[in-house]
Amino acid sequence: MTIDQTAGTGSLQLHDSRAQMLREFVPLDPANVTVYVCGPTVQSGPHIGHLRAALAFDILRRWLAHRYGRVTFVRNVTDIDDKVLANATDAEPWWALAYRMEREFTAAYEGIGILAPTYEPRATASIPQMIALIEELIAEGHAYAAPADSVAAGDVYFDVRSWAAYGELTRQSIDDMEPAADAEPRGKRDPRDFALWKGTKSDEPADAAWDSPWGRGRPGWHIECSAMSRRYLGPEFDIHGGGLDLRFPHHENELAQSSAAGDAFARYWVHNGLVTVDGQKMSKSLGNFVLASDVLAERAPVVVRYALLAAHYRSSLDVSNKAFDEAEAAIERIRAFLERALRTLRDADRDTIIHAAPPARFVAAMDDDLGVPQALGVVHERVREGNSALDAENASAALTAFADVAVMLGILGVDPLDPQWGGGGGGPEIGALDTLVRTMIEQRARARETKDWATADRIRDAVAAAGITLEDTPHGTHWSLS
Ligand SMILES: Nc1ncnc2c1ncn2[C@@H]1O[C@H](COP(=O)(O)OP(=O)(O)OP(=O)(O)O)[C@@H](O)[C@H]1O
Numbered sequence: 315m316t317i318d319q320t321a322g323t324g325s326l327q328l329h330d331s332r333a334q335m336l337r338e339f340v341p342l343d344p345a346n347v348t349v350y351v352c353g354p355t356v357q358s359g360p361h362i363g364h365l366r367a368a369l370a371f372d373i374l375r376r377w378l379a380h381r382y383g384r385v386t387f388v389r390n391v392t393d394i395d396d397k398v399l400a401n402a403t404d405a406e407p408w409w410a411l412a413y414r415m416e417r418e419f420t421a422a423y424e425g426i427g428i429l430a431p432t433y434e435p436r437a438t439a440s441i442p443q444m445i446a447l448i449e450e451l452i453a454e455g456h457a458y459a460a461p462a463d464s465v466a467a468g469d470v471y472f473d474v475r476s477w478a479a480y481g482e483l484t485r486q487s488i489d490d491m492e493p494a495a496d497a498e499p500r501g502k503r504d505p506r507d508f509a510l511w512k513g514t515k516s517d518e519p520a521d522a523a524w525d526s527p528w529g530r531g532r533p534g535w536h537i538e539c540s541a542m543s544r545r546y547l548g549p550e551f552d553i554h555g556g557g558l559d560l561r562f563p564h565h566e567n568e569l570a571q572s573s574a575a576g577d578a579f580a581r582y583w584v585h586n587g588l589v590t591v592d593g594q595k596m597s598k599s600l601g602n603f604v605l606a607s608d609v610l611a612e613r614a615p616v617v618v619r620y621a622l623l624a625a626h627y628r629s630s631l632d633v634s635n636k637a638f639d640e641a642e643a644a645i646e647r648i649r650a651f652l653e654r655a656l657r658t659l660r661d662a663d664r665d666t667i668i669h670a671a672p673p674a675r676f677v678a679a680m681d682d683d684l685g686v687p688q689a690l691g692v693v694h695e696r697v698r699e700g701n702s703a704l705d706a707e708n709a710s711a712a713l714t715a716f717a718d719v720a721v722m723l724g725i726l727g728v729d730p731l732d733p734q735w736g737g738g739g740g741g742p743e744i745g746a747l748d749t750l751v752r753t754m755i756e757q758r759a760r761a762r763e764t765k766d767w768a769t770a771d772r773i774r775d776a777v778a779a780a781g782i783t784l785e786d787t788p789h790g791t792h793w794s795l796s
């Protein structure tokens with residue numbers, strides 16, 4: 315792929331939560347855009363808030379890939395944390411729970427077409443990097459171990475008063491902040507100091523602790539992301555993402571730790587708006603969640619994807635059956651047009667489709683802080699125009715509309731005919747099968763053209779033996795599983 319395929323049509327504007335305004339996105343290295351997104355704490359299964367967050371960054375990533383080609387995309391898994399330990403049982407240790415939940419997240423992400431990250435590091439696999447970062451912070455005078463004779467002995471805290479810029483991300487002064495909730499207050503110099511390392515407690519499992527210069531223990535949540543982003547992307551990278559709920563304290567603390575350790579860290583901060591229920595964040599802790607698995611049992615994955623990306627990623631989204639019904643109707647309108655157009659298109663036309671560039675207004679919408687609602691507006695407009703062209707038997711106008719729609723749907727990952735949806739339930743193997751069967755259909759058509767009936771019959775029999783039925787129609791041969 316070439317660098318910046320849309321050069322000349324404008325620049326990508328992203329809302330940077332740190333600057334609190336739109337900024338032109340200029341990558342450090344246009345040949346490799348770097349993104350770190352905070353992944354889930356795998357204490358329980360994904361709800362649709364998690365899907366929306368992952369989807370927001372999937373769209374960002376796809377658009378960056380369209381513009382620049384290569385994107386190194388890292389999304390971590392927090393597999394050690396207070397919450398994971400709290401949900402473990404005697405029958406299911408913390409590491410078994412974390413892995414089971416990680417698989418549930420992966421299944422839900424893949425189910426709605428979220429691309430796998432380039433790297434997906436688990437926090438427990440970067441403990442030495444976290445310890446090294448904490449040691450740097452202590453050496454620079456920005457962190458301290460709790461006094462050995464205090465109840466917090468074994469903990470290490472970030473010293474917020476030592477870092478004058480603390481609060482810069484969310485524009486707060488230290489004195490206005492709440493005390494940090496996650497550490498033993500009696501070992502701290504300031505109630506806002508937060509834990510970098512947590513000494514193991516007597517009631518915690520022995521295998522949930524690692525050796526460190528401060529005794530056995532485990533990392534705090536914030537240091538995990540500072541260490542993993544540095545390890546996988548280096549001390550400076552382009553975009554740091556996560557849900558709006560993570561801006562404070564999580565991202566504020568990540569920024570403080572990494573900058574205090576001398577890293578330039580993220581150049582842009584992007585936060586997705588929250589899925590809410592009656593105005594409140596959908597959350598495991600509040601118990602007001604809708605599980606991803608429940609929605610996916612009721613609705614086609616492409617409909618769920620469409621519904622969750624149809625609102626701008628920075629808006630709050632109160633999900634309702636109405637939103638899913640509307641997405642279903644929109645997907646059906648698109649599907650009907652694609653199928654209708656496909657019936658009239660010839661194979662020779664496919665080249666045009668593959669080489670189409672998205673319409674300029676779609677590009678402008680996406681460049682304007684990922685304006686997916688406007689971009690989908692362009693999709694529906696081209697669907698209407700394509701249908702009119704088909705009504706008027708204007709083949710060339712129908713073909714360009716089809717090509718536009720196909721390329722836009724491809725970028726957004728919501729093409730209802732994409733083999734990845736497998737007719738509603740299958741996986742990528744359906745796509746592979748489709749390619750193979752189509753090849754055989756073509757060979758059979760060629761044999762028939764040359765009146766080589768023996769070969770044509772042999773191919774039909776081979777396909778039938780694999781449990782596949784071929785149906786010859788005036789518009790070509792369709793296949794289905796018998
Ligand atoms: N309701 C929501 N809407 C949008 N994004 C969310 C929502 N809940 C969590 N996220 C995002 O999902 C990602 C993974 O989050 P994480 O596992 O830390 O969830 P969490 O905030 O602990 O969830 P919960 O509050 O349900 O326990 C984060 O980027 C987070 O901001």
Ligand SMILES: [Zn+2]
Pocket residue numbers: 351352353539556564568
């Ligand atoms: Zn993080």
